[in-house]
Amino acid sequence: MTKDKEKNTAFEDIATINSGKRPENMQEGSFPLVGAGSVMGYISSYNYDDKTLVIGRVGTHGKVQRFNCKCWCSDNTLTIKSNFYEYSYFILKNIDYGLLNRGSTQPLITQTDIKNIPIFFEETEVKNFEKSASKLMNVYDLNRKELEKLAQLKQLIVSQIARQRKDNF
Template sequence: MSELKKLGDLIDLIDERNKNGIIKTLIGVSIDKCFIKSVANTIGTDLSKYQIIRKFDFACSLMQVSRDGKIPIACLKDFDEAIMSPAYYIFRIKNTDEILPDYLAMWFMRSEFDREASYIAVGGVRGSMPWEDFCDMKLPVPPLEEQQKIVDAYNAIENRIKIKQKINEKLEATAQCLFEELTKNKDLFEIKTIEEISENVVCGKTPSTSVKEYWGKEIPFITIPDMHGNNFIHTTERYLSEQGKLSQAKQTLPANSICVSCIATVGLVSLTTQESQTNQQINSIICKSDVSFYYVFLTLKNMTEELKRLGAGGSTTLNVSKSLFASIKLKIPSEKDMQNFDEKVSPLFAQILLNEKELEKLAQLKRLIVSQIARK
């Protein structure tokens, strides 16, 4: 059985300063609960004022918790030591024979933890959470052997995810090499606009959210978060009903349409795997039958910076309009060369899709294990 304990009884607050300035690796914690290297220019900065964080120490920011709905918090594993801004709280487990760092890190990853923290922080200044309130939060602490079983199950999934990600990276690199080989003789290509190679260029649209009947589980409704890190879009946060799809039928995309994020976050490129629709931040290409959608997909993947430049246009928010997007010029090889290219890359992308689907299932398993900690 688990024993409910206050977090403050399990951890010690650490304030070790980089007095001699020897440690140069400056890091922070993202809202996604992982450490990131700082890109700040530290030349001429007095690094002696920064805090030292050591392996298996935790760091968190308790500012604006209720606004963000999350606490940026993580356990250091990738470095033996680093330095952090004094704005972070750094803490260490008092007794690892009582609670494992990995188990505590999993507790912090729970969405229920963030919801509880956000509720507590509502009364704080600017939605921040006092350290004392953080320490008063309670968690179940099962016997060490039980903790280790939970951690081992989680790590097994995490390792499987890393393997699949590496396989996909190699498959993507192979596809990129084949693309570069094809595009060596660009002088022989035709110059065509996106509109000229497309059956249709579609700017997405959001059906009325006040009509409940438009929303369901049938038709993937693609938004920019669904595109991050995915070559293929096989699951989405939201779905339309058949009625919702029919309410704006012209926005419907078939499988193998190319989606490109064009507002705010510009340059993400993904392929649909089934009939879908998108919101207005995404322009999509339905390629003509004699045009390789894989070739166009990889061409656009290699044009991220150009797309961003097009979207700048003197505005603070990047925006590549449908008309501007449709007028983008691409170098298109012959139909025969594209067919040969498709024969080579299709098996690669088929395996990438299978791996991405497995990665999604593994991510669901991770969330399930984390969510069940509170029930131990």
């Protein structure tokens, strides 16, 4: 793309879209096993190791997951890698996935559906957006991780209280 030129283009011009893979080994581990809508568990291997956006390919559509860690993206997902991570994230958040659905009984979208999404791209504006959005999204990600830890702590405390009450009866 020519620098500082406004351009209507396709999403594939700023991102690489691939399908996730079925894990070969389901041995329990520390790497998130990413499904179409959430983390399904933790396994001992990974197929991505840096900033990756993940959306559902089969089943759940419309949930955009963000990962900046080693993880395994399953075969029910599409993975998106881009030098314009935040811009790509917000593009994916604003897609009407219902219009892309090819499945009748089970919702289905393809790599080509995502690759062909029309976008507007002006490099200088997008780079400025990336700088601002990445600062905000880093805070968001830290807060989300903190909430996850607090939810785990809450669950632990509630289970300990329940156990103590049971022991007292």
